[in-house]
Amino acid sequence: MSSALSSSIQEIRDWILSKHPDLTAVDMSEDLIESRLIDSLSFVEFTFVIESASGVTIDMEKIDIDDFRTLTAVEKAFFATR
Amino acid sequence: MDVRIGVDIVPVQRIQAMIENTTAFPLDRMLSATELGLCRGVEFDVAGVAGRIAAKEAVFKLFRATRGALPWPTIEILKGAGGWPEVELSGRAAALAEQARIEQISVSITHDGPYAVAVAVAHIASA
Numbered sequence: 001m002s003s004a005l006s007s008s009i010q011e012i013r014d015w016i017l018s019k020h021p022d023l024t025a026v027d028m029s030e031d032l033i034e035s036r037l038i039d040s041l042s043f044v045e046f047t048f049v050i051e052s053a054s055g056v057t058i059d060m061e062k063i064d065i066d067d068f069r070t071l072t073a074v075e076k077a078f079f080a081t082r
Numbered sequence: 083m084d085v086r087i088g089v090d091i092v093p094v095q096r097i098q099a100m101i102e103n104t105t106a107f108p109l110d111r112m113l114s115a116t117e118l119g120l121c122r123g124v125e126f127d128v129a130g131v132a133g134r135i136a137a138k139e140a141v142f143k144l145f146r147a148t149r150g151a152l153p154w155p156t157i158e159i160l161k162g163a164g165g166w167p168e169v170e171l172s173g174r175a176a177a178l179a180e181q182a183r184i185e186q187i188s189v190s191i192t193h194d195g196p197y198a199v200a201v202a203v204a205h206i207a208s209a
Binding site: 044 | 100106108111135142150152154173
């Protein structure tokens with residue numbers, strides 16, 4: 001994984017960890033929605049964090065929830081072309 | 083005629099944190115311009131925003147949608163003539179309500195201390 005990419009994903013991981021001080025790590029394959037690390041209230045903030053880290057503008061009306069389900073999915077959906 | 087119910091609770095502190103968030107303003111994507119206008123006097127009515135957010139979540143639960151995120155701006159919680167909350171659906175929310183055969187939705191909101199709670203009730207047309 002390129003260092004720019006890994007630092008962007010780390011930025012997103014750090015944001016998730018900041019919301020859950022009881023956690024020390026978030027696995028790339030962890031289901032963020034099923035585990036409620038991201039709930040419907042924090043989901044919108046999550047899209048902002050991904051936008052800022054990836055530079056991709058997210059159209060809330062056209063999203064596929066599976067693109068946000070794991071850090072691996074986020075990486076594939078928003079960072080693959082970088 | 084069936085009836086369906088949805089309920090949700092929102093910690094007011096989470097909304098306060100969103101409002102104080104300097105890098106992004108998620109509420110712009112969660113509240114319509116009309117709703118923002120209703121929630122913003124001299125200052126934000128933080129508990130009122132939390133109640134509105136809880137009401138949107140409660141209404142979304144009525145749809146029993148299995149895919150897609152909550153379509154926040156298309157579930158509007160407006161103010162009725164007498165000040166009670168009224169639900170207005172548009173776009174994706176209206177489509178989800180139609181799929182769920184929802185005919186009419188009413189909501190009730192309360193907030194006290196650190197929490198806001200909302201209940202939504204819908205009439206479901208028979209198939």
